[in-house]
Amino acid sequence: MDPHVEELPQYIHINQNDFLTRRHKKQKEEDIAICECKHNANDPDSACGDGCLNVLTSTECTPGYCPCGIVCKNQKFQKCEYAKTKLFKTEGRGWGLVADENIKAGQFVIEYCGEVISWKEAKRRSQAYETQGLKDAFIICLNASESIDATRKGSLGRFINHSCQPNCETRKWNVLGEIRVGIFAKHDIPIGAELAYDYNFEWFGGAKVRCLCGALKCSGFLGAKSRGFQEDTYLWEDDDDRYSVEKIPVYDSAEDEPVSKLRYLNSETYVNNFVGRTEHSMDDILIAENLSEATAFNVQPLDSVQMMDLDVKTIRTEVVSNDMKLYTHDTEQDFPQKNAIVSRIRSTTAGRNYQIGRGSISTKRSSKAYNGGRLKNPIQKKVDAKFAAGLLASKEAQEEILKCEEIKNDATSGLDCLYNEIRPAIEEHERDSQDSVSTSVAEKWIEACCLKLKAEFDLYSTIVKNVACTAHKAKPTEVDNDNEIKLLTG
Numbered sequence: 079m080d081p082h083v084e085e086l087p088q089y090i091h092i093n094q095n096d097f098l099t100r101r102h103k104k105q106k107e108e109d110i111a112i113c114e115c116k117h118n119a120n121d122p123d124s125a126c127g128d129g130c131l132n133v134l135t136s137t138e139c140t141p142g143y144c145p146c147g148i149v150c151k152n153q154k155f156q157k158c159e160y161a162k163t164k165l166f167k168t169e170g171r172g173w174g175l176v177a178d179e180n181i182k183a184g185q186f187v188i189e190y191c192g193e194v195i196s197w198k199e200a201k202r203r204s205q206a207y208e209t210q211g212l213k214d215a216f217i218i219c220l221n222a223s224e225s226i227d228a229t230r231k232g233s234l235g236r237f238i239n240h241s242c243q244p245n246c247e248t249r250k251w252n253v254l255g256e257i258r259v260g261i262f263a264k265h266d267i268p269i270g271a272e273l274a275y276d277y278n279f280e281w282f283g284g285a286k287v288r289c290l291c292g293a294l295k296c297s298g299f300l301g302a303k304s305r306g307f308q309e310d311t312y313l314w315e316d317d318d319d320r321y322s323v324e325k326i327p328v329y330d331s332a333e334d335e336p337v338s339k340l341r342y343l344n345s346e347t348y349v350n351n352f353v354g355r356t357e358h359s360m361d362d363i364l365i366a367e368n369l370s371e372a373t374a375f376n377v378q379p380l381d382s383v384q385m386m387d388l389d390v391k392t393i394r395t396e397v398v399s400n401d402m403k404l405y406t407h408d409t410e411q412d413f414p415q416k417n418a419i420v421s422r423i424r425s426t427t428a429g430r431n432y433q434i435g436r437g438s439i440s441t442k443r444s445s446k447a448y449n450g451g452r453l454k455n456p457i458q459k460k461v462d463a464k465f466a467a468g469l470l471a472s473k474e475a476q477e478e479i480l481k482c483e484e485i486k487n488d489a490t491s492g493l494d495c496l497y498n499e500i501r502p503a504i505e506e507h508e509r510d511s512q513d514s515v516s517t518s519v520a521e522k523w524i525e526a527c528c529l530k531l532k533a534e535f536d537l538y539s540t541i542v543k544n545v546a547c548t549a550h551k552a553k554p555t556e557v558d559n560d561n562e563i564k565l566l567t568g
């Protein structure tokens with residue numbers, strides 16, 4: 079049997095997202111965007127080229143509504159107008175995708191297809207994949223509540239690897255009312271060059287994956303630029319062959335020095351942008367033309383490829399797009415309540431618009447200074463705990479109230495400190511126009527907010543209980559003289 083066929087990744091090939099938890103949206107007529115293009119046979123770009131209003135807003139034209147009719151060029155996702163690509167086996171990074179034709183800057187390369195699942199399901203799966211020991215991650219964030227999981231089903235887009243200096247990028251497009259993720263060329267890519275984009279990988283814990291992109295400015299590890307990673311202590315697992323530096327040849331992203339040929343050498347010498355394989359002799363030098371015969375193959379539709387039992391074994395990290403990120407997950411560290419973070423490729427953000435400080439994270443920093451989580455509401459009153467305690471006869475009751483007040487004050491200052499600690503991360507996200515912050519940051523924030531709320535509730539209920547149910551001091555206070563119990567201050 080052909081050894082390469084044996085290694086065929088087990089997944090179901092699709093070129094349309096598969097919606098697992100809901101139906102594909104049906105575009106309403108009033109939501110259809112109609113451009114103003116007029117087809118001119120002498121100008122091919124006139125039929126929804128770069129100047130098309132829909133193209134400019136990353137929206138595909140709707141068939142039957144576009145003034146250019148069947149010559150409309152702005153239906154690339156719908157018509158699967160992908161660039162020609164080829165799958166090949168990398169050294170150390172699993173499978174990858176190479177350009178099988180010259181690709182132009184800005185060209186749509188391929189859609190990142192997979193199963194569209196809820197964020198909750200993504201977390202569940204991420205945890206399951208982790209448990210199964212899957213090495214590669216394929217879950218990316220689609221929007222605030224959904225992710226795309228290309229683990230079991232996907233397009234060839236699932237094989238595109240990460241590079242710190244990539245030749246591609248991800249972009250979101252509105253296609254008939256649904257957001258879809260495409261991979262686009264950042265610049266001209268020659269035939270034979272490996273395709274790669276920046277996963278914007280967000281690391282939340284767990285294994286650290288050595289980045290083997292080989293770019294000059296490689297950050298070293300997937301997610302190394304993310305805050306969680308930077309704060310963590312570096313731990314290397316020596317026995318992990320896959321990530322052992324000595325054993326892995328270096329790979330340079332195609333962007334560093336675009337080449338049309340791939341070469342493999344038997345020495346540690348790098349040739350062009352790609353790396354050597356130590357197990358080959360000099361006779362084994364391969365160049366791109368041969369690569370296609372030797373190690374590259376085209377993935378065929380499921381019905382033509384014999385699939386073994388589809389027991390997908392996993393993934394540890396995940397990838398994503400432009401304004402999306404791949405995420406690592408750590409079921410213990412980031413989700414102390416036993417929730418695994420879905421690999422979010424961040425992306426993005428997987429859309430958790432936690433409210434931090436006074437405004438949502440996506441609001442600009444010019445917003446007013448943080449006020450310790452307190453809403454500036456003129457009618458809001460604060461309970462004067464000391465005054466309330468002073469009304470009571472029982473020492474025990476007084477102490478109970480004062481203790482609660484102390485806990486509440488601690489929780490409030492804890493929240494204030496946390497804000498100062500995480501402010502750089504919040505600001506970073508704002509700068510990047512992210513609409514959410516990393517889950518680890520948000521989790522900490524939520525925990526601190528909950529502590530404060532609980533402490534406030536405990537204090538108020540303790541005051542109410544004691545004022546209502548225990549004896550007041552015999553000696554009337556000033557307030558009592560006025561015949562009112564004044565517990566609230568302005």
Ligand SMILES: C[S@@+](CC[C@H](N)C(=O)[O-])C[C@H]1O[C@@H](n2cnc3c(N)ncnc32)[C@H](O)[C@@H]1O
Binds near residue numbers: 289
């Ligand atoms: C979406 S998959 C890409 C396809 C994958 N290479 C495969 O064989 O299926 C993402 C995974 O590929 C690996 N990977 C991608 N880029 C890498 C890089 N620059 N360095 C190391 N591993 C990488 C990581 O294991 C990552 O979780």
